[in-house]
Amino acid sequence: MSLIQRIDRPLLFTGILILIIYFVGASMFPQTLTDKYLLQQLQIASYFGVLAAGAMMVILLGHIDLSIPWTMSVAAIMSTAIAGPGGENSIAALSVPAALLFGCVVGLVNGFGVAILRVPSMIWTLGINAVLLGLQVFYTGGFAPQGSASGFMKAIATGHLIGPIPNALFVWLLISVVMVFILRRTPLGRYVYAIGNKEAATYLSGMRTRGVIIACFMWAGFCSALGGVLLAGYADQAYQAMGDPYLLPTIAAVVVGGTHILGGTGKYSGTVMGVLLLTLLSSVLSVLQLAEGYKQIIYGCVIIAMLLSYGRAQKVTA
């Protein structure tokens, strides 16, 4: 096998494109060359990366989690409500654990519907998303809730503990280490890929596939909630529908990174590259000050071009 064939194509293509985008941005706007700009991009990529880690686990199974937006929003609003105005409630320390626990519960419900009730994940998680939206409107009365991020939330989202490196990057790193460990070093990771390839065969091999599916959805809910908490810490507030713009880019990042949308194959390193690529792309497009319409068009065309270069399915044959 030659060297070219051995290199992972999603990694190679996303890597090349990241460099191209960066040099295009840098040649037009020198300020994108500064390390301050790059660290800021990494901070934004961290929020996005946490969401993508959760989404990837579910996509590897051959399922999809469309409840990301409102899991994020409700987790964010919950955490700021517990933290209270100015983040100074007496129970402010509970805001992050409570939000993460909530994310796990949402994941449990998602997993229950998909694994036990056998409703297609696309429609079940969509329904759960609608219920979360409803809960939110009912609870807040349709207004932005009073409350802001607790000190801890601000620290993990925007703080800098070691030099200029944003703390959010360490959060993403931690999630990434867990993700790689699960996928590469535990039986659970093997089962995830196996179920993504053929659930019936995995079941017949003696795996408890329902438990694996539920666990993966819980991980996805946990990551969505963590993403919501980070964003709330970044904005120092939570608002209705704050998660809506993140659903489709998250799925796109996972798929551009080489994970098959129908499950079974994909590397976590690809997802990281997908996240970096899409973060840098949208940032450079913003720096170029193009109209929103052109940004959307370029964004869509880049995703299609990437998939055409390495994401094509086999031809149908007998």
Add this chain to the structure above:
Amino acid sequence: MADLVIRLRHNTGGLIALILFVVLLIVFIIIHPRFNMLALEATANQGAALALVAMGQTLPVLTGGLDLSIGAVLALSNSVGSELLSGPPWQIALGIVAVIAVGCVCGLINGLIVVFGRIQPIIATLATGAVYTGLALLIRPLPGGAVDESVSEALTYSVGGVIPTPVFIFIGLVLVVWLPLKNSILGRGIYAVGSSEVAAYMSGVPIKGSRLLAYTGAGFFASLGGLFLGFQTLSGDANGGVTYTLNSIAAVVIGGTSLFGGTGGVVGSIFGAYVLRIINSVLLFSGVPSLAQPLFQGAVLIFALMASALRLIGIRNRLDVMS
């Protein structure tokens, strides 16, 4: 007789949607405080755009695919329409043709990427959806525009004050577009591809043509939805399609089409869309606090999905549910 039983069994999902629709309509008529034909007309109009989009979404779903760009195509057609649908009658007629052409081209592009690019439909249409939204934003950065009122009145009122016009639109589309399409070779291919792509290929079914037709058809119906929305609101909105994509999937599922492809049909999706809409109206009049209504809407969808899990009771071998 045996033939009838087989036909009924093949359309169980659609029949359930029809029964649900009729029951909800009766409840709606009973609890509406001042029920008259105007209320019926308003409900028919409110659900029409979603029903048209759901009809379109049905076609890719039948092939085992999905069109996540369908809301964006609706918004793009709506935006194009808001530029073209005014002036003398010939200009409006030309505008309508142009809007439908835009929808068909968008759908055809989706089809070409899925068929010849061999990219999974979910992700291909996700990306093209961004492109179409971008185009719509370039045409109409802010909501607005002018749409001729006379056509609008003709389309959104009732015929003879009894039957709302959208009913005729749907009957017309089913008779003139859907039934001929379904019985054509390519149309049967849409079902065949959804049942088993390999088997369809082996049997000589034109799978490429069927797929292309399904996605183009989705664009066609989405553009009709955009047109209707334009006539209804008399304006265009580039961001108006967001909720339609996901709601259309819900409507298709309620209408009895399997997300795995191969079974179902467009007629069920129309009822599915109206079930979603009438639930909103019923909740509005049933005294549920307005703030609790989104929660009830979500809960109704979840309970409907849980009810669909009842089929599991009859399944003895767990392998049968792992499709």
